[in-house]
Amino acid sequence: MDLYREDAYLRDAPAEVVALTDEGGIVLSRSVFYPTGGGQPGDSGWLEWGGQRLPIATTLKGEAGASVLVPSEPASLPPVGTQVMQELDWERRHKLMRMHTALHLLSVVVPLPVTGGQVGAGTGRLDFLMPEPPQDREAIEQALNRLVDRDLEVSDGWISEAELDARPDLVKTMSVQPPRGAGEIRLVRIGTGSEQVDLQPCGGTHVARTGEIGALKLGKIENKGKQNRRVNIALV
Incomplete structure (x- = not known):
């Protein structure tokens, strides 16, 4: 069960160890840890059981989409069937949530096809199909922060694969397509009704409102080939 998808603000939860991988990873019955995917790094944190506390370095996606927790150091692992308490590195996760939502806003401010991206x-x-660099850097930064300051609601929903096929405009990324096979695809919406500014497929974790992102600063705009520009942003 993906607890991180039901509540991105859940910081800890009990669970049972259901599997140990050959590589030394831990699979839980339900997970607050988001696995690496969609440009967002996997979560880190800790597992506790029987007086032991095991640091988790990252989380990867395993079979059937399961979250596989990767210990940060060689240590004895909790056996299958052990009841554990999982705890996120919340400060890091929250920064990832803020930045992931900020990048969705960047794709609104720069309305060009996205060729790549990375959440930190x-x-x-974000990398854009942008043959020429933007003329006004300050205008991009100001537009981003105006969207943040509007404190727009961020919500999610689901769409069928057939419905998504009928609305290809929803997919902004050229290099990565939404995962298929489950029948439904998650959508993340920023703003509601006439205030809606963005709607696109995404499996990552986000803040509840854009105001939670805080001020943003535009970084370097790098040339990444004849047609591509990389636009960097940072939390202030």
Whole structure:
């Protein structure tokens, strides 16, 4: 069960160890840890059981989409069937949430096809199909912060694969397509009704309102080939 998808603000929860991978990873019955995917890094944190506390370095996606927790150091692992308490590195996760939502806003301010991207804990970037660099950097930064200051609601919903096929405009990323096979695809919406500014497929974690992002600063705009520009942003 993906607890991170039901509540991105859940910081800890009990669970049972249901599997140990050959590589030393831990799979839980339900997970608050988001696995690496969609440009967002996997969560880190800790597992506790029987007086032991195991640091988790990152989380990867395993079979059937399961979250596989990767210990940060060699240590004895909790056996299958062990009841554990999982705890997120919340400060890092929250920065990732803020930045992921900020990058969605960047795709609104720069309305060009996205060729790549990466979410970081405090910094992030999107690559755009942009033959010429933007003329007014300050205008981009101001537009981003205006969207933040509007404190727009961020929500999610689901769409069928057939419905998404009928609305290809929803997919902004050229290099990465939404995962298929489950029948439904998650959509993240920023703003509601006439205030809606963005709607696109995304499986990542986001803040509840854009005001939670805080001030943003535009970083370097790098040339990444004949047709591509990389736009970097940072939390202030």
